[in-house]
Amino acid sequence: MRLRVFAALAALSLGALTACGESGTTTAAGSSLRIMAPAAPGGGWDQTSRTAEQAFKTADPKRKVEVFNVPGAGGTIGLAQLAGEKGNGNLLMTMGLVMVGAIEQNKSKVTLSETTPIAKLTEEYEIVVVPAASPYKTLADLVAAWKADPAKVSISGGSAGGTDHIVAGLMAKAAGVDPKQVNYIAHSGGGEALNELLGNKVSAGISGVAEFAEHVKSGKLRALAVSSGQRLPDLDAPTIKEAGLEVELANWRGFVAPAGLSEADKKALTDLVTKMHDAQPWKDAVAKNGWIDSFQTGQQFTDFLSSEQTRVKGIIAEMGLVS
Numbered sequence: 001m002r003l004r005v006f007a008a009l010a011a012l013s014l015g016a017l018t019a020c021g022e023s024g025t026t027t028a029a030g031s032s033l034r035i036m037a038p039a040a041p042g043g044g045w046d047q048t049s050r051t052a053e054q055a056f057k058t059a060d061p062k063r064k065v066e067v068f069n070v071p072g073a074g075g076t077i078g079l080a081q082l083a084g085e086k087g088n089g090n091l092l093m094t095m096g097l098v099m100v101g102a103i104e105q106n107k108s109k110v111t112l113s114e115t116t117p118i119a120k121l122t123e124e125y126e127i128v129v130v131p132a133a134s135p136y137k138t139l140a141d142l143v144a145a146w147k148a149d150p151a152k153v154s155i156s157g158g159s160a161g162g163t164d165h166i167v168a169g170l171m172a173k174a175a176g177v178d179p180k181q182v183n184y185i186a187h188s189g190g191g192e193a194l195n196e197l198l199g200n201k202v203s204a205g206i207s208g209v210a211e212f213a214e215h216v217k218s219g220k221l222r223a224l225a226v227s228s229g230q231r232l233p234d235l236d237a238p239t240i241k242e243a244g245l246e247v248e249l250a251n252w253r254g255f256v257a258p259a260g261l262s263e264a265d266k267k268a269l270t271d272l273v274t275k276m277h278d279a280q281p282w283k284d285a286v287a288k289n290g291w292i293d294s295f296q297t298g299q300q301f302t303d304f305l306s307s308e309q310t311r312v313k314g315i316i317a318e319m320g321l322v323s
Helices: 002-023 045-059 073-083 095-106 141-146 165-175 188-200 209-217 263-278 279-291 298-319
Strands: 033-037 065-069 091-096 113-131 153-155 183-186 204-208 222-224 248-258 292-297
Touching: 033 045, 033 073, 045 065, 045 091, 045 113, 045 183, 045 209, 045 248, 045 263, 045 279, 073 091, 073 095, 073 248, 073 263, 091 095, 091 113, 091 292, 095 153, 095 165, 095 248, 095 298, 113 141, 113 153, 113 165, 113 188, 113 298, 141 165, 141 222, 153 188, 165 183, 165 204, 188 204, 188 209, 204 209, 209 222, 248 263, 248 298, 263 279, 263 292, 292 298
Parallel strands: 033 065, 033 091, 153 183, 153 204
Antiparallel strands: 091 248, 113 204, 113 222, 113 248, 113 292
């Protein structure tokens, strides 16, 4: 009799635990949400993740939101970790064009096919800068030195194969410099590249406008050019095209979730991110950082992601950036 009672109680306890486990993997109101920034602090993904964190808290005050960093290999280390969270409806990973390139560059075994696309958030143009004390006053000065001896011109930027690296490769090609000869110094976070520039340890740097704009305005860095089609407001810098090189490119960032989500969890995450996007703190940050609102969800973002993988794979191969 006692054995039967004990077995019945055990079965009830197991059922309760199972129910708790199932409810813990959904995006129900008031549940926690974790956002992975798959890079070191200080870069664009980290900045985007922490900006989103504040907007999520405004959009859904009862929800606990936490950002954590998983740096390395252009986000592919974080991508591999995300792949191990299959079915987790309380996890988002910030990603973008950089990761698409890094997957090719690093020949990652885990690809974006092992994620659930949620939303494209923003686009951002790139900026080419030099330290304030640099002898290069214009992009033409930098290009002249590049042509004379590519090895002596060091360019600091984000992950190998990422947007910064692609811009450097495209600029080199347009200038008649072999992209394979570019002395590119890759970093897992924008903070590291910035420290090298402020310490006069590199010739130039390439990153998203928002990451360097403050230091350009303070006079610590000099802007040589931006990768937009037209000059950007509040930034005294010509476009790369104006400076004589036929290069134009925009970076983009978005959210993906683990694979294996139920349709209910996918919809709940998409709805939550849409609420975050509509919140005033997000709108204010987009304006302040000079980001371009390019919000997409559903099949539209899925199709965009597929086309970007094809496009970037071609650029990486053409630039000879694949290791």
